[in-house]
Amino acid sequence: MTILDSKIPAGPLADKWANHKNTVGLVNPANRAKLDIILVGTGLAGAAAASTLGELGYNVKAFCFQDTPRRAHSVAAQGGINAAKNYKNDGDSIYRLFHDVIKGGDYRAREANVYRAAEVSNHTIDQLVAAGVPFAREYSGYLDNRSFGGVQVSRTFYARGQTGQQCLLGAYSGLIRQVAKGKVTMYPRRDMLEVVVVDGEARGIITRNLVTGEIERHSGHAVILATGGYGTIYYLSTLAVGSNATAAWAAHRKGALFANPSFVQIHPTSLPQLNDYQAKLTLMSESLRNDGRIWVPKEAGDKRHPNSIPEDERDYYLERRYPAFGNLVPRDVASRAAKERCDAGYGVGDTGLSVYLDFSGAIEKQGKKAIEAKYGNLFEMYNKLTDIDPYEDPMRIYPAGHYTMGGLWVDYNLMTTVPGLFSIGESNFSDHGANRLGAGSLMQCAGEGYFITPVAIGDYLSERIKTPRMPVDGPEFDAAERDARDRLDRLMAVNGKQTVTAFHKRLGRIMWDDCGMVRNEAGLEQALSSITELKEEFWSDVKVPGRQDRVNQELEKAVRVADFLELGQLMSRDALARKESCGAHFREESQTPEGEAQRIDSEYSYVAAWEYQGEGGEHVLHKEPLKFENVEIKERSYK
Amino acid sequence: MRIQLKIWRQETATHKGGFVTHVLDDVSREMSFLEMLDYLNTTLIERGEEPVVFEHDCREGICGCCSLYINGRPHGPGKETTTCELRMTKFADGDTIVIEPWRSKAFPVIRDLMVDRTALDQILQAGGFISANTGAAPEANSIPISKERSDEAFDAAVCIGCGSCTAACPNGSVMLFVAAKVSQLALLPQGQPEAKRRAWAMMAKADELGFGACSNTAACEAECPKGIDIGHIARLNRELFRGGFGSLATAAS
Incomplete structure (x- = not known):
């Protein structure tokens, strides 16, 4: 039995959003000032939502764990943001963008949501430009576009290799403008530990002040989570070290279903792991694949310097396997192909776990200056981190954990299964199916924050304009605070011998080996039992030094790792239950004779949404069937 | 080692x-x-x-x-x-x-080594934005901006707001940080309507928060991790001049 109602509006695909906007409830401006909205996470999605809701006149209380929203990890998105402007006149359209995202996600996303994301993408670019985001321009003065993996048009807007930074700062500037006007109140350096549900509706949160350690209660008429992804579960990933799943997991514990948790994108072009000290893997933008060619030596174990390996002794394996898309195949395909070559013994570097990304041809053809203009800051970053000059020698890259397509289940209105609790941006599961295309994340985050959340919130609150502000001394707040304090006390009380990071590294290893780029039944069973053991060991031997009423970064980490241990189990269970391969989820048991992902549409064309059953309880699976009425379902081929 | x-x-x-x-x-x-x-x-x-x-x-x-x-x-x-x-x-x-x-x-x-940099956000709150409400934006390509100008704005926009300019400055001035934002927005046509008010409002806030004055030592530029040019401070000064000293009262009100 399913409890899921996706609330997709009736009518033809292209009219759904317009019709929906024409019929949803509205809150009149005088009433908005009486309504409080709690917003957790102030990256691109959160900042865009906060500024827009503030402009509309709601009272927004915005929370983030950083010292300022400017630092949220949206800042690190490099390559670009997609929109269906068709400025290049190369046949692009809203439908094409929609189609590419559905296909790129291997037919595991909801048509209506994706179409809407494509529809609002154009307004997003207008909005960001108006806010002063300096996107790249042509000499004519008009905006420039470049192409990205998995598509055959140029629809990606970019700001050198720092598009995420510029988009975030644009959205942030709107947010602080509302802070200055008193419509948004910022609560930085806070971790959200609990959602408070009163009479079945989300009415508040419990936070820990990361400076004083104080446990705080906040109430509102609705709660929005914009808390990002959980790729840090792998320990080494391209994410910021502080990125975490704690807020989403708290929502999950309070009844919000978690959808497709095992759908994780492994990004093909990251710096390889070099040693055990490493705390993160730095991403090299996918945009580099526009001009860089990926190769390994034709002979396994060839230790010659890459520049002395002649052309005919190089295997440009992406161009060989996928002649139509070549180096621009989607990320999941590129990642698996790199792993396949390295596992077969053709990898390069000391560890044999990397491949070359070579710009010599592009530099020869276009000149060093042109390449510098496009990728200068990325080349510089690579040079700083590796002491290798990519203008002279090829880069060495390897896949790394990156983006989580999975997340909190939401309906068309971005509301979770807990009424009044919304989830936007990477924290929800909504738009990318089983694999996200490049430059799709900024598109989704900004679009949802600026244009979709305000409609959804207005509709929800239109029926609650008479609901008074909630005092924070009710029994539900007491209970939620008690739960938060209990967990912190328990973590401090273990007083074992091993550091939090030691556990995180071990969990990361398990996830990477058995629930990473390639999965199989035996490995996933193994992961489940290994994580169960690790969890027990964590709760009996973790060491959290210091006090709760001080800045305590180890305690912050411990809370996050405790949640990751539970999420890791759910990811493995989800990966185990989905016996097909689709997008980034590659089950060895389900592949084509050529080694490509083999979907099984007759059995798995659904969103897997998992319901929490209490600590130690076994999650219950709910299925939201996916219907495709506007695209023809095909084998996803990039050959 | x-x-x-x-x-x-x-x-x-x-x-x-x-x-x-x-x-x-x-x-x-x-x-x-x-x-x-x-x-x-x-x-x-x-x-x-x-x-x-x-x-x-x-x-x-x-x-x-x-x-x-x-x-x-x-x-x-x-x-x-x-x-x-x-x-x-x-x-x-x-x-x-x-x-x-x-x-x-x-x-x-x-x-220990963690400091409170809220002051930087307070300066931005005073005027480091373009007042473009969501929904009101015109078609993006309706505002052509020359590549040179856009690139120059970008060079200022790369500021990561770390505060090293202030930490490096013998006077504890925040001029390079303010200049980066003022310059970015002053270079863009979208930023023009509020340009006069912006520079004065941000500087007034910086003074109020206890940052020091700029005496052109250029330590900020030397230590800026993003290589932001002190030429932007010159533009900030031009913006302040253009804004007229009377704007200070308006900005403070």
């Missing part, structure tokens, strides 16, 4: 702080500077001591979280490098490294 670390330790904003020496015998040259501090913290925790609090997040030089005054320089040795991008190859066996928090009255210490 054997490294001796002299690190500023301070339990809270109100506790008295001081330097504490920690010695690490087996630092690898492959470590980044922050990985070396991670390693120090692991050894401290295992010995039952409290780890050193320092800020970091993206660890790829873009979030602006990391700070640290290393051997007398913000973000340590190396040009246009954030602390998280700094590698231990810059140091030698036997070195002593002195690590302090940002040194500025406007950035009070929270704990």
